[in-house]
Amino acid sequence: MANARLNRIMREIAACERDPSDEITVKMVDESPFHLIGTFPGPKNSPFEEGLFKVDINVPEGYPFQPLQMRFISKVYHPNVSSQSGAICLDILKDQWTPIYTLKTTLMSLRSLLCSPEPKDPQDAEVAKHYTKDFKSYEQTAREWTLKYAKADPPQVTKATEEPSA
Template identity: 55%
Template sequence: MLDFGRVQKELQECNRDINLSGISVNPKSDNLINLIGTIPGPIGTPYEGGTFKIDIDLPDAYPFEPPKMKFATKVWHPNISSQSGAICLDILKDQWSPALTLKTALLSIQALLSTPEPDDPQDAVVAKQYLTNYQLFASTARYWTETYAKTSTLGVEEKVQRLLEMGFPEDLVRSTLEAVGGDENLALERLCSG
């Protein structure tokens, strides 16, 4: 049985200094088992300016077992699967301690973004690129940040404007954007597929 008291308290404490840390945790639905966390990309890294969403599933034994976390936002990083968003971080596995919290775990993930460990990779392709061609890695990571981690920060009107410039009718653009939840790329795909 999940310790809802602790989870509730963690959510309160985490969202209390959200302005300071930029890290927030919110329930995905009305239960406290599936949560969504957001972390800002660390400044001075290719992830700067992005907002990364992380899916959190709490096991019944939480906090005695680690929370299951994976990136919901696509990210280009040696220790994060570019396909599934799986995170390779020891504190989410064998180094978990009940004294850690969702917030400290998210902070650790944020730290992982700024200090990749290519020698212990989750995504071998990214790790290889990181080691052989750092410039290419950095630009790819920046591109992915721009593409996947910033869409939600753009205003709707901006998206509409850009899709209009591609030649789609305005009413169709608006309805499609609304249907896909404001995701510009998904809307473009749907508009192209007709």
């Protein structure tokens, strides 16, 4: 089972690297394929458009039969993301998870969540209240947080340099 988990996550990391068109990147933390940092740009035509969002990803022992464990590292002003901890309220990260989901599709779902909040099932009740009571003001605050906490240069693709010969 451990080898199946390792093989699958390595294939999924490679799939993210092979297709740069969606701008999703995944990097290993301390060379572990089971602890990752994912990044993606905010959706176009949204308050998150100018952001580059970072997500901490842990691959549980039971993957792919258990969901990936994810939380935003970047602060996000959104009803379904804790403004304190980065915890995410998304059904596919809980009871709607199936092994059909991959690292890439899950990160794409997070990006889609930014444009499609579910204020009736919030992770952050105060942000959800702001969203439902004064949408324009919510959008302005979300944009300000994006510029303050998720503004970053696009990731640079670098190649490993060879060690100089003596």
